[in-house]
Amino acid sequence: MAIRILYFAGLRERLGQAAEELILPVAIDTVGKLRAHLAARGANWDALDAGKNVRAAVNQRMAGAETAVGEGDEVAFFPPVTGG
Numbered sequence: 001m002a003i004r005i006l007y008f009a010g011l012r013e014r015l016g017q018a019a020e021e022l023i024l025p026v027a028i029d030t031v032g033k034l035r036a037h038l039a040a041r042g043a044n045w046d047a048l049d050a051g052k053n054v055r056a057a058v059n060q061r062m063a064g065a066e067t068a069v070g071e072g073d074e075v076a077f078f079p080p081v082t083g084g
Contacts, residue, residue, distance in 0.1 A: 002071060009081075048077060060076075
């Protein structure tokens with residue numbers, strides 16, 4: 001399954017990239033599983049660990065850990081933001 005992943009703000013800086021195309025194993029079918037898969041890369045990727053305060057969106061809609069991820073989806077990860 002091919003998806004596009006976008007990284008914003010501090011995540012982009014920490015990971016050293018703004019986006020990537022990724023072919024996922026069949027078992028990776030939710031945002032939570034995707035985060036765990038990416039965090040398993042080690043080093044700075046631990047920023048995506050489940051316990052970290054990171055927001056996600058699938059196809060520009062806010063998403064939780066159980067939100068499904070499918071072929072051709074765009075998944076974005078970003079730190080929480082505040083207004084002011």
